[in-house]
Amino acid sequence: MSPEELRYAKTHEWIGVKTDAQGNKVGTVGISAFAVESLTDLVFIELPKAGARVQAGESFGEVESVKAVSDLYSPVNGEIVEVNSELSENLEWLSEDCYGKGWLIKVRLDDEKPLGDLLDFAAYKQQCAEEQA
Amino acid sequence: MVDFAGWSMPVCYDSIVAEHEATRNAVGFFDISHMGRFQFTGPEAGTWLERLLTRRVDDMSPGQIRYSLLTHDEGGILDDVLVYRCPPQAGHADEFLLVVNAGNRDKVWKWIQEHRPANTDAEMADRTHDWAMVAVQGPRSLEVVGQVVDFPLEKIGYFTCVQANIDDQHGLVSRTGYTGEDGVEAILPADIVEKWWQELHTTARELGGQPAGLGCRDTLRLEAAMPLYGHEIDMDTDPWQAGLGFAVDLENREFPGRNALACRKQETSQRRIGLELEGRRVPREGYAILDGEQAIGRVTSGTFSPTLQRPIAMGYVSKDYSDIGRTLAIDIRGQTIPATVVKLPFYHRRKNQGVKSVA
Numbered sequence: 001m002s003p004e005e006l007r008y009a010k011t012h013e014w015i016g017v018k019t020d021a022q023g024n025k026v027g028t029v030g031i032s033a034f035a036v037e038s039l040t041d042l043v044f045i046e047l048p049k050a051g052a053r054v055q056a057g058e059s060f061g062e063v064e065s066v067k068a069v070s071d072l073y074s075p076v077n078g079e080i081v082e083v084n085s086e087l088s089e090n091l092e093w094l095s096e097d098c099y100g101k102g103w104l105i106k107v108r109l110d111d112e113k114p115l116g117d118l119l120d121f122a123a124y125k126q127q128c129a130e131e132q133a
Numbered sequence: 134m135v136d137f138a139g140w141s142m143p144v145c146y147d148s149i150v151a152e153h154e155a156t157r158n159a160v161g162f163f164d165i166s167h168m169g170r171f172q173f174t175g176p177e178a179g180t181w182l183e184r185l186l187t188r189r190v191d192d193m194s195p196g197q198i199r200y201s202l203l204t205h206d207e208g209g210i211l212d213d214v215l216v217y218r219c220p221p222q223a224g225h226a227d228e229f230l231l232v233v234n235a236g237n238r239d240k241v242w243k244w245i246q247e248h249r250p251a252n253t254d255a256e257m258a259d260r261t262h263d264w265a266m267v268a269v270q271g272p273r274s275l276e277v278v279g280q281v282v283d284f285p286l287e288k289i290g291y292f293t294c295v296q297a298n299i300d301d302q303h304g305l306v307s308r309t310g311y312t313g314e315d316g317v318e319a320i321l322p323a324d325i326v327e328k329w330w331q332e333l334h335t336t337a338r339e340l341g342g343q344p345a346g347l348g349c350r351d352t353l354r355l356e357a358a359m360p361l362y363g364h365e366i367d368m369d370t371d372p373w374q375a376g377l378g379f380a381v382d383l384e385n386r387e388f389p390g391r392n393a394l395a396c397r398k399q400e401t402s403q404r405r406i407g408l409e410l411e412g413r414r415v416p417r418e419g420y421a422i423l424d425g426e427q428a429i430g431r432v433t434s435g436t437f438s439p440t441l442q443r444p445i446a447m448g449y450v451s452k453d454y455s456d457i458g459r460t461l462a463i464d465i466r467g468q469t470i471p472a473t474v475v476k477l478p479f480y481h482r483r484k485n486q487g488v489k490s491v492a
Contacts, residue, residue: 040145040149040150041148041149041150041437041439043413043415043437044412044413044414044415044437062466064413064414064415064437066149066150066348066352066436066437066439067149067348069415069417069466
């Protein structure tokens with residue numbers, strides 16, 4: 001996915017929403033290149049199982065680096081329909097391709113309302129620049 | 134950049150793991166100017182320190198360095214320090230240097246001043262801001278420093294120091310470090326350190342070296358099981374439980390905490406232990422160490438060891454639980470992860486041939 005077309009949470013998760021064959025809105029969720037870069041030296045990721053529910057703003061897993069452990073926050077409400085289960089054995093995918101091979105979960109959205117609270121690419125880039133300053 | 138005892142310091146220049154590996158395999162160089170540097174001059178400088186440090190000072194030969202502790206009257210640790218008996222230099226009959234932790238600099242300064250024996254013919258000066266300090270560590274460290282210091286470094290034994298020319302100025306170079314690797318630490322005038330750092334950069338790059346920050350300083354010392362003040366040791370821990378008995382000499386000596394330490398040697402039941410964990414979750418400071426369901430201690434430092442490629446931790450438990458090979462566990466955010474008590478240090482470098490130890 002192209003980072004310009006995604007939406008971002010202030011907590012550095014991204015989401016790209018598509019409509020599936022049944023007409024459901026399904027969002028693919030990951031963490032941004034900025035997040036991967038600030039964490040550096042990733043050693044561990046814990047993701048939930050398919051079927052679990054997520055709530056916008058609530059933790060659905062954690063990612064751990066040599067430096068620190070960070071919660072992963074869901075940008076939307078819904079049910080997890082797919083998990084990138086090979087990621088935990090291939091953490092380098094996050095640094096190589098966090099918007100592609102390094103995706104985390106796919107969520108069937110309950111509603112699209114929380115998407116309105118997310119940042120577009122330009123606004124997110126601005127936030128990262130401020131955090132770095 | 135992070136604030137560390139009032140110093141703005143980089144956690145890493147590149148990545149913690151990259152810098153860690155560069156130091157283990159080639160060379161890493163660290164700006165450690167934040168460490169406090171106190172200079173003692175005058176005929177009774179040695180006597181002053183002899184009455185404060187847990188190890189003897191009066192039998193040190195010029196050029197020798199010792200790891201030592203400062204303890205308070207109850208035997209708790211005020212700081213862990215390196216004491217240098219400086220090599221002779223024109224104009225200085227007797228000179229000592231104390232390198233102390235940045236976070237303890239004010240406390241230690243006051244403590245030493247308060248414990249100055251009456252009419253002592255010696256002066257103490259805080260040189261922390263006048264002099265910078267750089268550690269160059271790793272199997273190729275001597276090759277690197279040899280190109281930027283005017284002295285044959287292979288002649289410096291482990292835990293000794295020499296006066297050396299650094300960019301035509303006076304510097305002090307020692308065979309010491311805090312990484313578990315061979316290496317040197319250099320003390321030099323603060324106004325030339327930037328230029329010297331650039332020279333180190335150029336020379337080290339060619340040998341696979343790189344600048345290294347606080348993050349890997351911590352992972353390196355942890356693998357080498359060196360205690361860090363504020364974590365493994367503090368005002369409440371004594372040298373016996375911390376496994377630092379080698380740095381205490383009680384025989385025929387007087388220093389603050391000496392009598393308390395003689396008692397605590399028998400009484401103390403806590404032990405600093407090393408733990409290796411299964412999986413990849415990282416044990417961090419404050420996590421509970423468990424025996425079955427029961428919390429029996431706390432982690433003081435933990436990381437994912439870049440060298441061993443597994444999580445490691447140090448912490449304190451009662452000696453009843455400290456046998457090597459014993460299976461315990463650590464509560465990592467609600468999950469019980471099995472952990473085995475292992476011998477410290479976690480990492481042993483391959484000893485260099487021909488490095489003589491005189492410590």
